[in-house]
Amino acid sequence: MEVFQGTPWLKWTASPRYNEFDKTTIMITRRKLLKTLSSVPVVSGLIGTGLLTPQLMKAAVSLPAERNFFKELGLRTFINAAGTYTSMTGSLMSKEVTSAIAYGATEYVDLDQLHDKVGERIAELLDCEYATVSSGAFGAMTIGLAGVICGMDTEKVAQLPNTEGFKNEVIVQEAHNIGYTHALTNTGAKLVKVKTAKELEKAINKKTAMLWFLNANTEDGEIKREEFVALGKQYEIPTFIDCAADVPPVENLFKFTKMGFDLVAFSGGKGIRGPQSAGLLLGKRKHIEAARLHTPPRGTTIARGMKVNKEEVLGMLVALELYLAKDHQKEWELWEQQIKLISDSAQSVAGVETEIHVPPHANHVPSLRINWDPKKVGISAAEARKRLMDGHPAIATVGDDQTIGITTWMMEPGQERIVAQRLKEVLSGT
Ligand SMILES: *Cc1c(COP(=O)(O)O)cnc(C)c1O
Numbered sequence: 001m002e003v004f005q006g007t008p009w010l011k012w013t014a015s016p017r018y019n020e021f022d023k024t025t026i027m028i029t030r031r032k033l034l035k036t037l038s039s040v041p042v043v044s045g046l047i048g049t050g051l052l053t054p055q056l057m058k059a060a061v062s063l064p065a066e067r068n069f070f071k072e073l074g075l076r077t078f079i080n081a082a083g084t085y086t087s088m089t090g091s092l093m094s095k096e097v098t099s100a101i102a103y104g105a106t107e108y109v110d111l112d113q114l115h116d117k118v119g120e121r122i123a124e125l126l127d128c129e130y131a132t133v134s135s136g137a138f139g140a141m142t143i144g145l146a147g148v149i150c151g152m153d154t155e156k157v158a159q160l161p162n163t164e165g166f167k168n169e170v171i172v173q174e175a176h177n178i179g180y181t182h183a184l185t186n187t188g189a190k191l192v193k194v195k196t197a198k199e200l201e202k203a204i205n206k207k208t209a210m211l212w213f214l215n216a217n218t219e220d221g222e223i224k225r226e227e228f229v230a231l232g233k234q235y236e237i238p239t240f241i242d243c244a245a246d247v248p249p250v251e252n253l254f255k256f257t258k259m260g261f262d263l264v265a266f267s268g269g270k271g272i273r274g275p276q277s278a279g280l281l282l283g284k285r286k287h288i289e290a291a292r293l294h295t296p297p298r299g300t301t302i303a304r305g306m307k308v309n310k311e312e313v314l315g316m317l318v319a320l321e322l323y324l325a326k327d328h329q330k331e332w333e334l335w336e337q338q339i340k341l342i343s344d345s346a347q348s349v350a351g352v353e354t355e356i357h358v359p360p361h362a363n364h365v366p367s368l369r370i371n372w373d374p375k376k377v378g379i380s381a382a383e384a385r386k387r388l389m390d391g392h393p394a395i396a397t398v399g400d401d402q403t404i405g406i407t408t409w410m411m412e413p414g415q416e417r418i419v420a421q422r423l424k425e426v427l428s429g430t
Contacts, residue, residue, distance in 0.1 A: 078394035080410040081342075081419050083363055084245060088396055090269035090276035091410055093319065097274060100318040104311035111297050114310055118317050119288070122280065125324060128257040130285035132292060133268070133278055133316045135306035137244035140265035140281035141183035141212075143303045145170065147291030148210050148238050148263075149187060157293050160302045161188030167209040171200055175220035176213060180242060184212060187302060197223050197231065204235050213241045213261070216362035229260040238262040238287060244279070245362040247271035250328050257282050268312075271409075274319030275312040332366075338408035338416035339366040345420035349427040351376025368406040370423070377427055387426045395419055 070077050084090050093101075115132060122131035134140035149166050150156035156166060170184050174193045181191055189209060194200045200211070200223065211232050213225060223231075225241070232239035239260070244267040246252045256264045263283040269276030281288060294303035308316075343354040351373040358366055374380075379387075381399050388395040395418070398405040404423075408416050424430075 076394050078389065078396045079412075079415045079419060080396055081388075081406045081408065081415075082396045082398045083365075083367075083407045083410055084267075084270035085398075086276075090267075091271070091273040092412070093273055093275065093315065094322060096322055097315045097319045100314040101275070101311040104309075104314040109310060111310065112292075114313055115292065115295075115308075118313050121317060122282070122320060125320060126253050126257070126282060128254075128264075128282045130288045131280060131282045132288050132295075133308050133313045134265070134281045134295075135303075135308050136269070136277055136279040137242060137265040137267040138180065138183045138279070139303070139306040139308075140263075140279045141180070141240070141242060142186045143291040143294045143306065144240055144263045144265065144281050144283075144287065145184050145189060145210055145212075146187045146294045146302060147287050147289075148240075149189065150293070151286075151290050152293065154293065157298075158300050160294070161186065163188035167207050169203075169205070169207045170210045170212050171203050171208060172212045172214075173200075173217075173221035173223055175222075176217045178214065178217070180214065180244070181212070195222055197227060200231060201235075204237065208235075208237055211237055211239045213239065215241055215243045215246050215256075218361050225256075225259060225261075232262070233260065238284075240265070245270050246364070247323070248328060248332070248364055250324065250326075253282075253324075263287055268316045268319065272316075272319050272323045274316040278308055278312045278316040280316070280320070334413075335366045335408050338411070339368050339406070341416055342406060342408070342420045342423060343368050343370075345424045346370050346427060349377065349424060352427055363407070365407050365409045370404040370406070370427075371402055372427065378429065379427065384426050388422055391422055391426075393418060395422055 078088075080088055082088060119130055119132045122133070123129060132143075134143060146157070146160055149163060149168060150160065159166075168189045169192050170181075170189050171192045171194060172181060172184075174195050177191065177193055185191060192203045192208075194203050211228060213228050214221075215225075218224065229239055231237075240263040241256050241261045242265050243252055243256060244265060247266065248271055253266065261283065263281060266272065266280040266282070268274035268278030268280065272280075281291060294301040294306075296304055296307040298304070339356055343356060346352050346368075347354050349372075353371050353373075355369045355371075356366060357369065358364060381402055381404055385397050385399050385404055388397055406419065408419075411419070
C-alpha cells in the first residue's frame, strides 16, 4: 500500500480487492500499458509527464473494481430480459461465487484431489452416489458417455474417438435429437433414433452403449422418463438424462438420480448461476470415475480440452451451495410480481395483449409473451426488439415475427421497472 502514500488523489485505488489482484497482475508491455492507462481518467493525464512511475502504472492497472473492461473493449452491456442464453453469457454470478473464484487463483492444489473432494461434497449435497464438475452440461455428456464406453480401461480411453470394437451405439428418441447430441457423437459413438418403446427394444443389440434422454423435450417424445429408465434397467444399459436448463425447480437436482437414471447433467451457468463454462455430472460412481479418466490432468484423451480449472470447480461448488440454500418460494413470487408489472405496463398500450406462462420443462420460470394487433400498434416485433436493444440501457429479449418473449429471472432486482417503462415507450411509439 506504500504506493498510495502522498498521492491522495489516488486513494480510490485502495480498495480491499487491490491486494488480491496485485498478486496476479501480469506483466504487460509498456506500450500496451500506456494504451490501457489512457482509458483510466485520473492516470491518463499523467502520461508523458514523467510522474507515471512503474509502481503507479502497476497500481493503476490493477484496479479491477474501477475499470470498465467491457467499455474499454467497446462492448455494450445489457439488461437480460431474455433468459439463460449461451450467446448472452448465461447468468450472473454472485459475489460469493466470484470470491471463491478469486480465492482459487491464489493457491496451488492437486487438480485430481480437488475434483475428488468436490465430487464427494456435491454428491453429499445432492444425495447421489457421486458427482463431478464438468465443462458445462455439454462436456458432462461427452465425458459421461466416454466413461460408459471405456469403463476403467485406459487403453480404450486412449483409443477414442475411434470406437471400433467397442459398444458404441446410443439410442435416442427422434424428438430428442436436437443439436446437443453432438456432445455424444464427439466420443465417436453413433446415434440410433427411435420413436416408440417397441422400436427402442428392437434397436437394442450387443453394440448398444447407452440410452440418452433430453428432459427439455419430454413432452415431444413418446417414451417418458420412468419407462425409459425401466427399459435401461431391463436390458442392463446405462441411461443418461440431459437436464441442462432444468433448475428451477431445485428438486430436479435430486429427482432424476433417484428415479434411476445412471447419469444426469446440469449446466453450471444457467439457473444455478455458477461459471458459464462449468456444469455438473451426477450419478453412479463407477461411471463418473470412468468419465474422469478422460479429463485433465490426463492428456491423451478426447476430453483434454474440456478442462475445468480450480477456480471454476470452487465457483461451481459455491454456486450450488447458494442455490440450495435459497428461498425458492420467495424467489418465485418475486419473478411473478416482476412479470406482472411488465405485463401490465405492456398491456396499458392499446392493442397489446400479453400471456403469462411457465414452460413445463427447461427454463421453468414465469415467462411473458407479448403480441399486438398490427393495425393498432405500428411496429413489428423485430423492430420493437431492436429498439429495446439499441436504447439506453440496452434490453435483450427473445421473440419471433409476432411476439416478444420476456423472463425476469436473469435480471438484477429493480431492472423490471426499466423494462416495463421502455417496453411501453417502444410499443406506444413515444
Ligand atoms: C444449455 C444446454 C446444453 C449445453 O449446456 P452447457 O452447460 O452450455 O454446456 C445442453 N443441453 C441443453 C438441453 C441445454 O439447454
